[in-house]
Amino acid sequence: MEQNMNQYEVDHLATVRAGAPESMVLLKADGSFPLAAPGRIALYGAGARRTIKGGTGSGDVNSRHVVTLEEGLENAGFTITTKPWLDAYDGVAEENHKTFVADLKAQAKAAGQPAIYFGMGAVEPAPAFDLPLDGDGEAAVYVVARDSGEGNDRHPDAGDVKLTDSEVRDITALAAKFEKFLLVLNVGGVVDLSPVKDVKNILLLSQLGAAIGDAFADVLLGKSYPSGKLSTTWAAWEDYSTEGDFGDPDDTHYREGVYVGYRYFDSVGTAPIFPFGFGLGYTTFTIGAPVVSAVGSEITVKTTVTNTGTRPGKEVVQVYVSVPAGDLDQPYQALAAFAKTGELAAGAAEEVAATFDLTDVASFDAAKSATVLEAGNYVVRVGASSRNTVPAAVVELPETAIVRQLHNALGDPGFTDFKPAAPVAVEVPADLPRLTVAAADLRREDIHAPVDLTDALDFVKDLSDDDLSYIVLGDYSDDAEKQSIIGQASQALVGAAGQTTTRFEGLPSLIMPDGPAGLRLSPQVGVDADGPFALGEALGGLFAELMDDESTAALGGAAAAPRTPERTYEQYATAIPIGTAIAQSWNPELAAAYGDLVGAEMDHFGAHLWLAPAFNLHRTILCGRNFEYMSEDPLLAGRMAAGITRGVQAHPGRAVTVKHFAFNNQETNRLNSNSHVSQRAARDLYLRSFEIVVREAQPHALMTSYNLINGVHTSESADLLETILREEWGFEGLVMTDWVVDSMARTDLKNPRATASATIKAGNELFMPGCEADRQDILAALRGEGTAAVTLTRAELEKQAARVVRMAHLLGDVAPAPEV
Ligand code: BGC
16 A cells, blocks of 8 residues: 555655544543553454544545554554454444445435435444454454434434444443453544443544554554543433424524533533543643733633653643623633643653633623623633633632623524523632733724725626626536536536636636545546546445435436546545544644645645634534534634644645534534524634634635524625624635535425525625526626525625635635646
8 A cells, every 4th residue: 555655645644643642532541551562452343444534424535545443453563353253243234234225215215305415424323233252362442433424413322322232232241351441432423431431441532534543553552642632521411401402404492502511511510421621641640739820811820730650641731710600691611721731751740831811701791792701700720621620710800891892693592591590609719819800901992894805806897797796606517417416516626625716817716625634535536638537436435325316316417428538647635533533632733733734735736725624513412513523612622723724824825714604513404404592602602613713813714504593594694794704803714605505405494595696795705616596696686686585786796706806816826726
């Protein structure tokens, strides 16, 4: 394998292998691991040979090869004694898959939907089986695997969120039989570990991209060590909040308000199995007495972390703030800052500083249309997980301060948010150091002026209406053979999800491959007289299996005529860890290194806008795309996504597209579902992570989500795009839609799909992927015809087109398009 690789692949695999252990979370440890040397090992479980590098859907990256756990262990010199079990399990898994596909097709038929859309991202439940556990060795490893993807959500059932009886039986038996037994979780989201929580060694391996097997072997042998911390609360399924609802195709009510994840568990006093922020290592640490100081509104916590064990490791110092309740109720605590140490050898110590601005913990008060810090005692807490924090100082605010005077935006959800009836009280020890911050230091006046579009407006003013309408749509062709599951894909960079118009001489077309676990491209490309095209199955795996007649018709009808390449070339990209795994590193610099890796591959392939990072919050553990996303906490998600953004955008002409803005927290009927969210929860949680990235890292592009917010599609919400994103936060980049493809949208449900005309009117200047019907909708709106949802003025259309033109030059003039 190695000899076919390009140098960039070799280098990037090494980067991923070295970084991956930072994402692994050691949940339980009794000192049995690491192993001193490779020897005989009993390896079991679905993820042993069928290791999952990342979930399914648009984020699935085509690497040349994925090192499975079985391979990784063999590469490292282990002898696997359970080959017969792994072979037999292959048979079980293949049968299970056949039944799963047949069931999906039958269900799609019954529901009257094309199987390809019905089954997209559906979770294949882990099978039941009974195979002899007769492997021997110095140690045993059991690898639970779970997969999910866009288009469908997870279920709280056995084989998905819950373990199957077969898994529990085998894990329990192996834990009893082997002195050294490790339960490994090759999963993208939470699994309810209640039945196996007494197992003494549990590693959340997560899904770590192409080098996963080698990285695992490194950790098993102590050549490296896990230093990840949970980015989401792991609890028994029954203990998660049931206040809000989930999964209704029409309306989802975020009634739980701000009580999401640890904010809920800590406030109601329910102990999760493994809390947010938790993770062990091969060594132990102490966090010394913190010293807290304030300069203006900036609070700094300094402490010394000491490695008190016998092996190297890294620790994460976490700073939380308990905000006093006043007119607004407040969760018990919220993460305000964190800092990860460098590698600390046994006995070594490092002084770390974690800084935050007190205004960062302000809450949105809908009655005042402002973010506020209410009068009272703000308790600064320091620890190594959300359940292990100690008060370190109190910041006293004698009076309530308005931080930012904002707008009343986004409408009304039609209910009042949940508040815990008897919230856990915050103790304020009398002897804590007390700090004060002057009210004047808390005021922020930063409403932003619009970006200067003069040059771009000059270019568009002489164009015809027809021309203008092409600029605000993705580049499309009416050729049915060029249709794909995502409507129209890029013609220039094969496998990229789209590009901006190619119709104008001198106006660069921006090319957009998907992410977030690397660049999604077609790995094998052929070229004929009509240009480049994907070789082999354009759609792999489950997609290919679900392509029935209805699905072919839904995609535009024609099956592509075979093409004969005159020459071929390869486009292998590096699969990096999934979003949740990157967040588990709690290391924004590592995130930036992954961004840099992707930026280098964008340089190599000639891509401009990567459709990543994705960081909708883990509102519930059931969202089918949580693996792509980062965390239940907006600060952690925002800071990690900002790291990725910095890494990519350090490459001139290359940029990110942060997505999916916003409230896209379920996949069920994702194109038409209406998220009902209070302004407070919207601002304090779901928008906050995007705000952090915009303010910290100025991403050059943003993708709106499919769903509605309080009855308005996010792409059609001027409140969201013009008022909040641009005016309040100062976003200067390009706004595009998620891929609105007619055949993907349900027409039998309550809410319609977003329209091109209303989207353009609201300030989302690029309707993707675009098709002739969308263009006619825009032209009809311009002519004031009743068929369009809105009317558009020429000036409005010119402004949106100018925004696209500006970004096309900003990136495209610097970065060359791919050479074919
Ligand atoms: C996904 C996006 C993706 C786009 C283009 C959509 O279905 O929701 O995340 O970027 O397709 O592939």
